[in-house]
Amino acid sequence: MPNNTLNLSGKHILLGVSGGIAAYKAPILVRRLVEAGAIVQVVMTANAHHFVTTTTLQAVSGHVVRDDLWDQAAEAAMGHIELARWADHILVAPATAGTIARLANGEASDLLSTLCLASNAPVSLAPAMNQQMFAHPAVQRNLTTLKTDGYQIVGPDSGDQACGDTGLGRMTEPEEIVQALNASSAKIGTGPLAGQTLMVTTGPTREAIDPVRYISNHSSGLQGLAVAEAGRQAGARVILIAGPGVDPCHGDIARFNVTSAQEMYDRVHEHLPETDLFIGVAAVADYRPANAQQQKIKRHTQAEDQVQLPLIENPDIIASVVQAQQAKVVVGFAAETNDTLQNAREKRARKKLDAIVVNDVSDQRIGFNSLDNAVTLIHTGGEIDFGVQPKTAIAEQLISQLAELFAPKLQA
Numbered sequence: 001m002p003n004n005t006l007n008l009s010g011k012h013i014l015l016g017v018s019g020g021i022a023a024y025k026a027p028i029l030v031r032r033l034v035e036a037g038a039i040v041q042v043v044m045t046a047n048a049h050h051f052v053t054t055t056t057l058q059a060v061s062g063h064v065v066r067d068d069l070w071d072q073a074a075e076a077a078m079g080h081i082e083l084a085r086w087a088d089h090i091l092v093a094p095a096t097a098g099t100i101a102r103l104a105n106g107e108a109s110d111l112l113s114t115l116c117l118a119s120n121a122p123v124s125l126a127p128a129m130n131q132q133m134f135a136h137p138a139v140q141r142n143l144t145t146l147k148t149d150g151y152q153i154v155g156p157d158s159g160d161q162a163c164g165d166t167g168l169g170r171m172t173e174p175e176e177i178v179q180a181l182n183a184s185s186a187k188i189g190t191g192p193l194a195g196q197t198l199m200v201t202t203g204p205t206r207e208a209i210d211p212v213r214y215i216s217n218h219s220s221g222l223q224g225l226a227v228a229e230a231g232r233q234a235g236a237r238v239i240l241i242a243g244p245g246v247d248p249c250h251g252d253i254a255r256f257n258v259t260s261a262q263e264m265y266d267r268v269h270e271h272l273p274e275t276d277l278f279i280g281v282a283a284v285a286d287y288r289p290a291n292a293q294q295q296k297i298k299r300h301t302q303a304e305d306q307v308q309l310p311l312i313e314n315p316d317i318i319a320s321v322v323q324a325q326q327a328k329v330v331v332g333f334a335a336e337t338n339d340t341l342q343n344a345r346e347k348r349a350r351k352k353l354d355a356i357v358v359n360d361v362s363d364q365r366i367g368f369n370s371l372d373n374a375v376t377l378i379h380t381g382g383e384i385d386f387g388v389q390p391k392t393a394i395a396e397q398l399i400s401q402l403a404e405l406f407a408p409k410l411q412a
């Protein structure tokens with residue numbers, strides 16, 4: 001009986017099983033997907049045969065299991081490109097370190113990796129491996145690459161492992177994988193920003209004075225996090241460039257942590273060619289110490305009482321994004337303490353932004369470190385005052401306004 005709380009009914013799920021010990025759970029996963037109403041076809045890697053049989057997977061899925069790119073009979077029945085087109089969603093579970101590396105490299109060296117490249121369906125991966133393997137920088141790097149490419153990563157979980165270790169690396173339980181798939185299949189392809197890539201910057205930056213001191217500001221990054229999450233819920237693929245101390249975000253958001261304004265600038269420009277909508281929420285330091293010292297500056301090294309700290313200007317990230325003309329729509333945030341609206345109007349015009357969102361940070365009830373905010377969205381055609389509201393509510397309304405206002409530009 002289909003589980004009516006899930007909406008996988010009639011969905012074509014291509015399940016890729018790779019050669020990890022958690023492959024023994026693949027038949028249960030197939031059962032859960034079928035119970036949720038999905039039509040499941042299974043593709044195994046050559047190494048997966050060491051852990052689970054085609055007979056079992058065939059029996060539970062009700063379809064012939066594919067494992068070879070060069071299987072002439074299978075190709076004659078449904079060619080691999082047809083299979084790639086058949087899939088509404090590809091799920092790789094378990095995803096071994098080896099399979100993850102192949103996908104991150106864009107390899108087409110076996111049937112499963114070829115299908116992932118040849119399909120335009122969303123791909124979800126459920127990594128499963130020893131905790132030491134999972135923590136390895138190479139695996140983490142590959143997962144970051146895959147998230148940036150738009151893959152959804154489900155899990156892994158923490159706990160006892162088949163190898164006797166305890167830690168992060170256990171495959172997420174089949175029931176939870178199905179829930180995650182269900183949630184993402186409800187989102188993907190729907191919402192006002194479906195098909196768009198949104199880049200959000202958030203948080204403060206830190207500008208080093210010496211190895212232990214820095215110049216920064218009070219930004220918590222909460223407003224930008226909320227904008228990134230609202231963008232994800234509106235169907236966008238989201239890239240988040242976060243300054244230091246910003247809270248965790250949803251696993252589907254491709255997140256890059258940076259410290260200084262220069263690092264934020266570099267990351268933004270690295271991912272700008274993929275970006276449709278850019279929203280710069282970060283409180284980027286305008287200036288940095290001209291000569292950051294390699295060693296801690298000691299007391300009493302100066303003859304006078306006053307210590308001079310010469311500053312130089314940081315790159316203007318938002319202005320550079322406008323100048324690059326890669327994103328279709330560029331939106332800035334402005335934190336003002338006086339003449340709020342007038343300063344923001346001038347800033348929008350000077351920087352040639354499509355829109356600017358301004359808040360008065362001198363108001364203690366809102367802004368930095370508060371859960372509430374009050375902003376005005378200023379665009380060519382007018383101004384919208386959002387009033388005092390939680391940052392999450394502001395983010396949702398802002399995303400829906402921007403999606404509506406700039407639909408012609410975004411869809412051009």
Ligand SMILES: Cc1cc2nc3c(=O)[nH]c(=O)nc-3n(C[C@H](O)[C@H](O)[C@H](O)COP(=O)(O)O)c2cc1C
Pocket residue numbers: 017018019020021022045046047048095096097098099100128129130133
């Ligand atoms: C008993 C055993 C268990 C293994 N379990 C895992 C595992 O859980 N995760 C993993 O990434 N690799 C695991 N490996 C290593 C993979 O099988 C190996 O890297 C293989 O090349 C993966 O191939 P595939 O990704 O093409 O399926 C295991 C190997 C053995 C011998």
